[in-house]
Amino acid sequence: MDKASIIGLVLCIVMVIFGIITGDKGVAALVDFVDPTSAFITLGGAFASILIMAPSLKGYVNNLKSFSLVLKEIPSNEEDTIRSIIELSNVARKEGLLALEEAANGIDDEFLKKGVLLIVDGTDPELVRSILETELNCIETRHASTVSFWDSLGAMGPAWGMIGTLIGLINMLQGLDDPTTIGPSMAVALITTLYGSVLANWICIPIATKLKANNTKEIMIKEVMVEGLLSIQAGENPRVIEEKLKSFLSPSRRAAMSEQGGEDIG
Template sequence: MDLASILGLVLCAVIVIFGILWGQDGLAVLGNFYDVPSILITFGGALCCVLIMAPDLKTYLRYLKSFTLILKVQLSNEEETIREIISLSNIARKEGLLALEEAANGIDDEFLKKGILLIVDGTDPELVRSILETELNCIEDRHADVVGFWDSLASMGPAWGMIGTLIGLINMLKVMDDPSSIGPAMAVALITTFYGSILANWICIPIATKLKSKNASEIMIKELMVEGLLSIQAGENPRVIEEKLKSFLSPSRREAFKEEGGEEIG
């Protein structure tokens, strides 16, 4: 589980509740922030709007389910991928490119396995790059669709919160002859704006940002794989390949990779 995401979500809720309770008498004040019609207008309206935008119901449900992605730790990283590429380059150097077919059986990453098999089949390097980059573009497009869903929901939350506020204000202005009802009616009207801000800034925007970060990391790793595989196919020295792939790392991570000894180069 991604501890940062879980802690962030929980601590945001704690801070809001703390702010509500500060200086108040007991937990009863929380009841002031609970209003069923406001919940239906804000959350229901926002979710229904993005349902209209979705291609179909199945895709919409898949988009909603993508919330779980921010709770998962991304297991692969650039350093591990570089070591794996160097290991493959050593095999290719000692035993030839055909020996990579057996090595591919022990690789879990389907993208890397696909690239290896293309090389083993003797595919032209430019065609290998074209095939892998096309798949990369498709992956990025799918990720962009999911991120776009959360961005849309983030924009719909405050908008429907404002709609709820306007409904509340209209109802309040209709009964201005009773001054005692104005305060409570105004509070209910403002709750929808509160819900809209919570939906956008506590849930949707952080999720969209986290998914963008995960997408960037995944795409970088796959671009690293493409460069590594093409270098193996070109017969480059494993040490040269390592230096080339370390360009994907930040200076501090390069230094740490160097201190760890990188990958044994035969």
């Protein structure tokens, strides 16, 4: 589980509750911020609008399920990927490219395994690059669709909150002949705006941003794999391959990896 995401989600709602209960009414004030009608207008309207935009009901449901991806920690990292590529390059250098077929059996990453098998089959390097980059583009397209879902929902939340506020204001103005209803009507009108802002800034925008970061990390790792595999196929020296792949890392991480010592790249 991604502890940072979980802690962040919890702290956000804690901050909101803290702000509510620090008023004169204390914990009792929480009741004033619960309004089913406002929630129905804001949340129902926002999710219904996104349903209209969805290509299919199945796609809509799958995008909702992507919330769980934010709670999962991505275990892979660039350093481990580079080490795996160097191990493969050592095998290819000592035993030939065909020996990589046996090594591929121990690879868990399907993208890397696919690239290794393409090399073993003697596929033209340009075709290998084309196949792998096409898969990368498809991955990015799928990820972009999911991110767009949360971005759109983040935009619809405040918009429907404003619609709810306008409805509340209209009702308030129609009841001006009874001054006692003005305060409660205004409060309900503002709650819809609050709900929309909370939906956008507590859930949607953070999720979209986290998914973008996860996409960037995954694509970068796969780009490392592509460059490494093509270098192996070209017969480059493992040490040269290592230095080439380290260029994907930040200077500090590159230095840390060098201090830890690389694989046998004889």
